[in-house]
Amino acid sequence: MADVTTAEQAWNQSARKAGEQYLRRRITIDPVTRLEGHGKIEVFLDDAGEVDRAYFQVPELRGFEKFVQGRPVEEMPQITSRICGVCPTAHHMAATKALDAVYHVEPPEAARKIRELVYCTFMVEDHALHFYYLGCPDFILGPDAAPAQRNILGVIEAIGIENAKKVISMRRRLRELIALVGGKPVHPVFGLPGGIAKRFTPEMQKQFQDVAEDAVAFAGFTLQLFHDSVLDKREYLDLITSGDYTHRTYYMGLVDDENHVNFYNGSIRVVTPEGVEWRKFPAADYADVIAEHVEPWSYAKFCYLKSLGWNGFTDGKDTSVYSVAPLARLNAADGMATLLAENEYRRFFETLGGKPVHHTLANHWARLVELLYAAEHMRELAQDDQLLAPEYRVLPTATPTEGVGVVEAPRGTLIHHYQTDERGIVQRANLIVATQNNAARIAMSVDKAAKGLIHGNNVPEAVLNRIEMAFRAYDPCNACATHAFPGGTGLVVSVHDGEGNVIAELRRGPDGQVTKD
Amino acid sequence: MTQTKPKIAFYWCASCGGCEEAVVDLAEEILDVVAAVDIVFWPVALDFKRRDVEQMADGSILATFLNGAIRTSEQEEMANLLRRKSKLLVAFGSCSHLGGIPGLANLFTRESILETVYFETPTTQNPNRVLPGTQSGNGNGELTLPSFSSRVRALDQVVEVDYYVPGCPPLPKIITRAVATLLGGHLPDKGSVLTPEEALCTECPRKDSKPEKIALKSFKRPQEILIDETQCLLAQGLLCMGPATRAGCEAPCIQGNMPCTGCCGAPGRVRDQGAKALSAIASLVDSRDEQEIDAVLASIPDPVGTFYRYSLPGSLLAH
Amino acid sequence: MPDVNSNLSQVAPLGAEELEPKIVAFFCTWCTYMAADLAGTSRMKYAPNARVIRVMCSGRIDPQFVLAAFANGADGVLIGGCHPGDCHYQEGNYNCLRRARLLKRVLEEVGIEADRFRLEWISAAEGDRVRVVINDMVEKLKALGPLRMKRETMLRGLHPQEHPVQEVCV
DSSP: OHHHHHHHHHHHHHHHHHHHHHHOOEEEEESOOSSBSOOEEEEEEOTTSBEEEEEEEOOOOOOHHHHTTTSBGGGHHHHHGGGOSSSHHHHHHHHHHHHHHHTTOOOOHHHHHHHHHHHHHHHHHHHHHIIIIIITIIIIIOTTSOTTTSSHHHHHHHHOHHHHHHHHHHHHHHHHHHHHHHSSSSSOOOEETTEESSOOOHHHHHHHHHHHHHHHHHHHHHHHHHIIIIITOHHHHHHHHSGGGBOOOEEEEEEOTTSBBOSSSSEEEEEOTTSOEEEEEOGGGHHHHEEEEOOTTOSSOEEEEGGGOOOOSOOSTTOOOEEOSHHHHHHHSSBOSSHHHHHHHHHHHHHHTSSSOOBGGGHHHHHHHHHHHHHHHHHHHHHOGGGGOSOOBOOOOSOOOEEEEEEEETTEEEEEEEEEOTTOBEEEEEEEOTHHHHHHHHHHHHHHHHHHHOBSSOOOHHHHHHHHHHHHTTOOBHHHHTTOOOOOOOEEEEEEOTTSOEEEEEEEOTTSOEEEO | OOOOOOEEEEEESBOOSHHHHHHHTTGGGHHHHHHHSEEEEOTTTSOOOHHHHHHSOTTOEEEEEEESBEEEHHHHHHHHHHHHHEEEEEEESHHHHTOOGGGGGGGSOHHHHHHIIIIISTTBOOTTOOOOOSEEEOSSOEEEOOOEEEEEEOGGGTSOOSEEEOSSSOOHHHHHHHHHHHHSSOOOOTTEESSOSSBGGGGOTTGGGOOSSOOBSOOBOGGGSOOOSSSOTTTTTBOOOGGGSBOOSOOHHHHTTSOOOOTTOOOTTOSOHHHHHHHHHHTTBOOOSHHHHHHHHTTOSOHHHHHTTTTTTTSGGGO | OOOTTHHHHHSOOOOHHHHSOOEEEEEETTTHHHHHHHHHHTTOOOOOOEEEEEESOGGGOOHHHHHHHHHTTOSEEEEEEOOTTOOTTSSHHHHHHHHHHHHHHHHHHTTOOGGGEEEEEOOTTOHHHHHHHHHHHHHHHHHHOOHHHHHHHHTTTOOGGGSOOOOOOO
16 A cells, blocks of 8 residues: 555645646736837746746747848848848948948048938937837826827827927938938938949038938927926936836947947947946957857847856846947947037936946937937038048959948947858858847846736736836847847737636737726 | 728738838828728737737728738738738738748748857857747746748738738838729729839839840949949949839839839739849840850849849749 | 648659659740651650640740749750741840840759750751750659659748749730
8 A cells, every 4th residue: 555655645746746836827928019029028927926037038030141141242231121121221331331341442431421421310210210109108108107098199199299290200301311312211222332322412411401400409309308208207217217127237339439429430349337348349359249149938149248158147246248229328438429419418327326327218318318419410410511522432342251340220239240252242141130239138127127016916007018118218129139020919918827727818009008808 | 971981900920110111101191091091900009909800890991901921820820810801901012012032031941040040150159059949948937939931921822912012111102002092992903013014114214314225245233333323224234123123113222323123023914023034134145155145144143132032932933 | 830841741652644754845936846846747756745835936935934834843844946046036046045044043043953944956957856855854854853842842841732823924
């Protein structure tokens, strides 16, 4: 009879263990919304109903790094722009600069300035798009506002139809400028090794000057809006500086020779979580500094600092995780190169307690500082008559080999690296795409926010949004991060019991209505 | 008697987001669109959910504009769902129309793509050869990712499509014209592409400079010449896909002084754009001798990638 | 998500008939078609594998015809035209040559072997050449095996019937 008892004990023990396992609850947020791309969040609760771990998964892949093999390298600006239809100009520009390197050719001064002018124009447009359409609804209307209100339509109501028309019109005019030089705003065509495809005329210059003037005013208006509706409100300042949305990581961004933020060119600079310069290096050396880690639960790879080794999803003392995009760029630089932006830069750090700022939600403000800089710089560049110089492209003569191009995309440092044969046919390509640099920190932000906000099985809909705010601040582009197919539908949060039965379901559209079953 | 507004929907599958930007690029005009129709499903902007679509009567949506190619089972399900619920399903943009640039991935096996991305790029540190998988356990519980099929497909390779709005992305004027056509009384023949049938050359701003006969001793890559801003690009030796590409976009790339790459797909009554482009380009070779012909053609570095830039998944090559 | 590679194992093994290579042959009416007629009236015996399609000129051949033939089950495609200099329409066969050379590159890149696509100059008097070319092509195609099987392996298991070829063009 001893055997039976042992078997019975073993059975009971297993059953109890299984029951404990089953009691662990799980929350799925699929897909995430008000960002570029596809993503889902899985939250696992322990027996006490506290969050054990949360995962931010990116569920799709296209494989650009593979299918560009065999393509003529001069096609890369137009092929890689299809990684993302929201920031195509960023890919186009990084690719074009990589072409300069592959062909060992220096573009003439006029071409560089024209490229930078177009690029600033694009940065103004894209940062404004994110702010008004994606990010600011959480602030202008508040994170707990009714979901149906908490979207661009709600913003239009809040700021009034006249101001809304200003936003739409500004965006349209900026995009028309890009089309002037590049043929069309989505997937432009101007990039070639050694310069750009066509001449810049006085008529074009005049248009850029007119819009740039209005862009600076527009940036000011946007910052004022942010100050009035967000920074002047204690509860938002508290939200921004709260521990739930804070991580201490390294920060990376492009800087010029004076260590000012520059989107188009410069050296890549990395500072420690204490704000001290850790490395400053040319783009060509990126592979010595950046490495990518793979997890089985996401198609996006996670970037980290190579020499420190992968230390997991941690921040603080032993971290090897770094961050990019507006907050990181402001942290990694010593200042802004234009006057109004520099003032706002100082105000930013004074308000938030000095450099570096580790509060993820501060990205929204940092983005507007950059918006202002981009507009001011656009205005400066548009005045330069060297844009009109007759030489806008030099023809390469050297045999193509290999090259790296870098820009600061709106969402972070973007690196294109190509290797070709002697005919200039791509043999290998490596793309470190903005949001990938943030992938580890985004995962940590979601995890931390979930842990801070979910307690027990009761998961109110406002909580969903606050968890999403954790990643939304980065303005992630998951299409870019996985060189993947983005695409989102509504959002579903399912709470399962041990047998996998759904015991509660919250459904919500991208900016909208939450219903609970 | 009040007239209910026709219902329309937008949805995206495997896309880059450019087609959504294209709709936003209607700018002020979108207010006119919104006034004329009821948008009942537009995930990027509105709060309707999949369940709302499932509860709609079949055929109650007048037109759904679906962009992006089909690569996952979820996308296939949504395509089928929207097909049922819509009177008209419109393939919007190159990826849903033809497969798009990501269709070039069909030149490689799924396995080789995964290997390159997760094992072979110079910055990837993955000594244990970890691959993202449809199911992974981690001590907390099971995590899932959607699987994706071994190849990219255009929308009409999965469901029946009524109309096509071409372009990568479709330009605002094409979109407004297409919406107006579908809301107007007379629907074109089913399966039509909602842009003119002729080749792009007919509306190219440089068409008057196109010689009667083009005969080339070599083809040029754009970085090899300073491109004249008024002359026909094909005549300059560049691989312009204009002759094998549908009109309707008014040639913005040519206005950017770069050759057409073929995003609007083939002109009318052509089944395989790449084959037609090949035919047109080859007939320009100025030689009658096989070896010399080969030498001239050698100056085309990547025929498949150039002629089938957007259309590989649906091409005859793929059959 | 079905395992697409399992499609391969579901394809029935090929019968004797299917192992015979199918050749679609486009012959220009003035030269090669005449030669084929001549081979016939001279009672020449040669492999029956070619399905002949008569066109006015080899220059009429649209690369889409060739691709459609392969897509519809041809294991090989043969084009027969007039010798250089003899084209009834002056330039036609040269255009055919130019297109064929480029098409060959494209076909090889997607895995359709060089011997499957062939261009021959055969004059009206050369009935015997028709016999020789077709016999030779059948031999080579037998060695290569049926294209459908290769395509399925190449296209990673996607069954061709899933995507029927639509009408070609005018």
